[in-house]
Amino acid sequence: MDTITKPVSLREHVVPIEVGAHVVAAHWLKSTLALALADGRVLRWRDGEAESVEPHAGGILSACTDGERLITGGDDGRVVATGAEGEPAEIAQDPKRRWIDAVTLSGSGSLAWNTGKTVHSRDDKGRVKSLDFVTTPQGLVFAPKGYRLAVAQMNGVSLWYPNTEAKPEFLEWKGSHLDVIWSPDGRFVVSSMQENALHGWRLGDKPTHMRMTGYPAKPRSLSWSHDGLWLASSGADAAIVWPFQGEGPTGKAPRECGARHAKVTRVAFHPKALVLAVGYDDGCILMIRLTDASELLVRPAIKGSGVTAFAWDKLGKRLAFGTEDGVAGVLTLPAG
Amino acid sequence: MSEKIPVTVLTGYLGAGKTTLLNRILTEDHGKKFAVIVNEFGETGIDGDLVVGADEEVFEMNNGCICCTVRGDLIRILDGLMKRKGKFDAIIVETTGLADPAPVAQTFFVDQDVGDATKLDAVVTVTDAKWLTERLKDAPEAKNQIAFADVIILNKVDLVSAEELAEVEAAIRAINPYAKLHKTTRCELPIDQLLDRNAFDLDRILDIEPDFLESGHHHHHSDEVRSMSFTIPGDVDPDKFMPWINDISQAQGPNILRSKGILAFKDEPRRFVFQGVHMILDGDLQRDWKADETRNSRLVFIGRDLDESELRKGFLACAA
Numbered sequence: 234m235d236t237i238t239k240p241v242s243l244r245e246h247v248v249p250i251e252v253g254a255h256v257v258a259a260h261w262l263k264s265t266l267a268l269a270l271a272d273g274r275v276l277r278w279r280d281g282e283a284e285s286v287e288p289h290a291g292g293i294l295s296a297c298t299d300g301e302r303l304i305t306g307g308d309d310g311r312v313v314a315t316g317a318e319g320e321p322a323e324i325a326q327d328p329k330r331r332w333i334d335a336v337t338l339s340g341s342g343s344l345a346w347n348t349g350k351t352v353h354s355r356d357d358k359g360r361v362k363s364l365d366f367v368t369t370p371q372g373l374v375f376a377p378k379g380y381r382l383a384v385a386q387m388n389g390v391s392l393w394y395p396n397t398e399a400k401p402e403f404l405e406w407k408g409s410h411l412d413v414i415w416s417p418d419g420r421f422v423v424s425s426m427q428e429n430a431l432h433g434w435r436l437g438d439k440p441t442h443m444r445m446t447g448y449p450a451k452p453r454s455l456s457w458s459h460d461g462l463w464l465a466s467s468g469a470d471a472a473i474v475w476p477f478q479g480e481g482p483t484g485k486a487p488r489e490c491g492a493r494h495a496k497v498t499r500v501a502f503h504p505k506a507l508v509l510a511v512g513y514d515d516g517c518i519l520m521i522r523l524t525d526a527s528e529l530l531v532r533p534a535i536k537g538s539g540v541t542a543f544a545w546d547k548l549g550k551r552l553a554f555g556t557e558d559g560v561a562g563v564l565t566l567p568a569g
Numbered sequence: 570m571s572e573k574i575p576v577t578v579l580t581g582y583l584g585a586g587k588t589t590l591l592n593r594i595l596t597e598d599h600g601k602k603f604a605v606i607v608n609e610f611g612e613t614g615i616d617g618d619l620v621v622g623a624d625e626e627v628f629e630m631n632n633g634c635i636c637c638t639v640r641g642d643l644i645r646i647l648d649g650l651m652k653r654k655g656k657f658d659a660i661i662v663e664t665t666g667l668a669d670p671a672p673v674a675q676t677f678f679v680d681q682d683v684g685d686a687t688k689l690d691a692v693v694t695v696t697d698a699k700w701l702t703e704r705l706k707d708a709p710e711a712k713n714q715i716a717f718a719d720v721i722i723l724n725k726v727d728l729v730s731a732e733e734l735a736e737v738e739a740a741i742r743a744i745n746p747y748a749k750l751h752k753t754t755r756c757e758l759p760i761d762q763l764l765d766r767n768a769f770d771l772d773r774i775l776d777i778e779p780d781f782l783e784s785g786h787h788h789h790h791s792d793e794v795r796s797m798s799f800t801i802p803g804d805v806d807p808d809k810f811m812p813w814i815n816d817i818s819q820a821q822g823p824n825i826l827r828s829k830g831i832l833a834f835k836d837e838p839r840r841f842v843f844q845g846v847h848m849i850l851d852g853d854l855q856r857d858w859k860a861d862e863t864r865n866s867r868l869v870f871i872g873r874d875l876d877e878s879e880l881r882k883g884f885l886a887c888a889a
Binding site for chain 1: 649
């Protein structure tokens, strides 16, 4: 460990789960943990009991949840919903079997996914609208309120109202935009970029740019704090946490949490407190309190076992994680 | 870090025999499993193994380097494939007949995630003995593909006379004398001649002597894409060479398709080995010069409209 004081360990509170495939995403469906796996399976785990179903014939590329169902997109060109119980149900299928590497859900149950250069959006009544883009759509995210979708792509992010004929608003910034995230208050849109940076826009009549640069790698994991005032990101040897109070991070320095000689691969803020789970490419997991930078060890470094997924349950009592070498675990925070 | 997955890039003008070669690689009994990235999914009739459709989306990195283009779709596909390690031993990327190989090659140097998980093994170019001479006149893509190749398959040799074959071979060699050249019919050749070439591995650039000894004098008047090599019989001064090669790569990067060099730096027991694709240079101090090796410094450029005498003058001025 490179930290000055050895972190207090939470290791004995972790229950391991043997998975056997790269964990693409983890999500809680109430008290059931659903792990989306790169071999096409979804593993459901509940109180130590695990079973798996196979929603995709190939591999799972993307996953999201509304807390009830796990929605997965696969390299078999299908979008499938898997509940806490029962068999998976297909929602959509691409006739050309193209990869679906982005899926997203809104709070009201709208669903969007990509195929090739097209984005499909299905509202809560099941009506599907599709829109073709000039360059391949990558990350997708709905606005926290209203039926509006952000689409990360080449040289910017499009904001699309699927139920209107209006041309999407294009937030332009040169480069390739990968993932996109909307702030909980709806004021900010932030994308991760191929060029090892985050780019943000403060929305309004005239959106203003926010450049967040200096990453040694692509910041592919982003997480808002519960109060929406901080945005944590991966892509460096520490979690980089940007302040979003007031006008946003422009001109302010980010906080760096959990600096180690390893690359941060996943970050996930606790749903109720300023506590950040940080996963590294060497397999280590730390839990860091933002207020005093105190660190707790959740998982020691394990070679070849880089962290690929995190999921806090709704109340923030349990943290699930998954790794590239097919291991997962659930940390239950000790009471008090 | 586990072993990097080797990637073979398969290029070739339309109708040269790329699909034949691909099917040969996939069906031959070699015990290897491939993931294949094809450009026209579902139309090539390739089955078995893991086949992924790509859309050849080339973009320019926003990093101030004007010819630093990469394949965005390839980055995304490789990222997806890497989650399924163990399902395949190697990756083959097939490009369209009109594709420029540079963005594919550059993807492996520019994108760190791709570079960490995979390594570019070689660019294999399939050419048509009957039509290549014509294509070299009217299709700049065909020329680029020859210039870029580490392995060239001169296919359909049964359709041409010995004289025509000699002519097309000379045309290839005028552009790229360094690639391994195989003359085939129906792309019949041992698969190990294509795979595990390590053509981009700095440790394996042991020899940059031409594969083909140029006999006599070639006229290059009509060929704007060609190769040139320069030798300093001795050491170079790194304080002169490094700024020079960086300047050349910046200024002439768009015209330099590939570059390679093995250099003896003054007071340095190790060989400096480098390679480049357009503006992107990748170089390192490698093993020691062996006792029986002459400390020569040699440089090779393959490019378009390069000023040979100017480059020679510049390089020779780097002598220690």
